[in-house]
Amino acid sequence: MKRVFITGAxxxxxxxxxxxxxxxxxxxxxxxxxxxxxxxxxxxxxxQHRCYALDVRDREILHAAAHDFIAxxxxxxxxxxxxxGISVGTVTGxxxxxxxxQSVVETNxxxxxxxxxxxxxxxxxxxxxxxxxxxxxxxxxxLPGAGAYSASKAAVAVYCESLRLELAQSGVRVVTIAPGxxxxxxxxxxxxxxxxxxxxxxxxxxxxSAIERGVSYTVIPWQMGxxxxxxxxxxxxxxxxxxxxxxxxxxxxRGPGDAA
Numbered sequence: 149m150k151r152v153f154i155t156g157a158x159x160x161x162x163x164x165x166x167x168x169x170x171x172x173x174x175x176x177x178x179x180x181x182x183x184x185x186x187x188x189x190x191x192x193x194x195x196q197h198r199c200y201a202l203d204v205r206d207r208e209i210l211h212a213a214a215h216d217f218i219a220x221x222x223x224x225x226x227x228x229x230x231x232x233g234i235s236v237g238t239v240t241g242x243x244x245x246x247x248x249x250q251s252v253v254e255t256n257x258x259x260x261x262x263x264x265x266x267x268x269x270x271x272x273x274x275x276x277x278x279x280x281x282x283x284x285x286x287x288x289x290x291l292p293g294a295g296a297y298s299a300s301k302a303a304v305a306v307y308c309e310s311l312r313l314e315l316a317q318s319g320v321r322v323v324t325i326a327p328g329x330x331x332x333x334x335x336x337x338x339x340x341x342x343x344x345x346x347x348x349x350x351x352x353x354x355x356x357s358a359i360e361r362g363v364s365y366t367v368i369p370w371q372m373g374x375x376x377x378x379x380x381x382x383x384x385x386x387x388x389x390x391x392x393x394x395x396x397x398x399x400x401x402r403g404p405g406d407a408a
Contacts (some may be wrong), residue, residue: 149173149174149175150169150172150173150174150175150226150227151174151175151176151177151217151221151224151225151226151227152169152175152176152177152226152227152228152229153176153177153179153214153217153227153228153229153263153267154166154169154176154177154178154179154228154229154231155179155180155210155229155230155232155263156179156180156230156232156233157176157178157179157180157186157189157231158178158180158181158182159180159185159332159333160231160332160333160334160348161231161282161330161332161351161352161355162180162229162231162232163189163348164332164348164349164351165229165231165355165356166189166193167193167349168349168352168353168356169356170194170195170197171194172356173194173195174195174226175195175197175221176190176193176195176197176198177197177198177200177213177214177217178190178197178198178199178200179200179202179204179210179213179232180200180201180232181201181203182201183199183201186199186201187199198216198217198220200216200217204232204255204259204262204263205251205254205255205258205259207258207259207262210262210263211262211266214263214265214266214267218266218267218270223270223273223274224270225267225271225277226276226277226278227277227279227280227359228263228267228277228278228279228280229280229282229359230260230264230279230280230281230282231280231282232255232259232263233255233256233282234252234255234256234297235297235334235335235397236248236252236296236297236397236399237294237297237396237397237398237399238294238295238296238297238399239293239295239399240295242399245399248296248399249295249296252296252297253296253299253303255300256297256300256301256303256304257304257307260281260282260304260307260308264279264281264311267279268315268320271318271319271320272315272320274319275318275319275320276319276320277319277320277321278320278321278322278323278359278360278362279308279311279315279320279322279323280322280323280359281304281305281307281308281322281323281324281325282304282326283301283304283305283308283324283325283326284298284301284304284326284327285326285327285328285367285372285375285376286298286301287299287300287302287304287305287326288302288326288376288379288380289379289380289382289387289391291391291394291396292391292392292393292394292396293396293397293399294396297397304324305324305326305365308323308324308365309322309324309364309365312324312364322364323358323359323362323363323364323366324364324366325355325358325365325366325368326365326366326367326368326373326376327351327367327372328343328344328346328367328368328369328371328372328375329342329343329344329345329346329372330345330347330348330351330368331345331347331348337398338395338398339395340395343371343372343375344371344372346368346369350369351368351369354366354368354369355368
């Protein structure tokens, strides 16, 4: 039986991945801010699961939850999925947006680091395991009005790449998943057209396969992977001309939830 620790499990991508892994017979550590939602989820899933109601920005409490799950798993955890995230528009210089920027970076990037920390040594000792970071196609290049989100997701991808190299000889695989537009409560607030929008359960199936295979980096859906490759190759002058008038994320703050 697999043991899987998932942050952001109360909604969106984390919820879909929890359902997918539970259907596969895994025992889960479910992390989210809303305890009653986690308990309802655990009761609805097949198998036995642990619930940890917390804010992933609180490193001490997050580590305590991780150590509890490790102990209850007798030291063997198969996968850790850092799925908690904030998606919100920010504009540098606007009143209040610095605090939002800080929350986005703390949740999307620093909480990913804090989520992985307690599991490194147990996985290294076992010579196996998966550490899964959620980046985004929005992190491939900067988008107007999304400085915090784009920067934080770009940082997640580069951080996971560094960690992958650090653990290359250990048997621990670091998997980076970059979602495009996935149909979750988070993206449902976007007031613009979303190309190649993917149902969340279809995303979970693709992500589960990538995690189990231990791929280093993948974009889901694959069509957005092609878009990402083109975005990387565009000269700055051409990219600037094409992207400067792109539709922007709403600036109303949303707390830590799922990543997309």
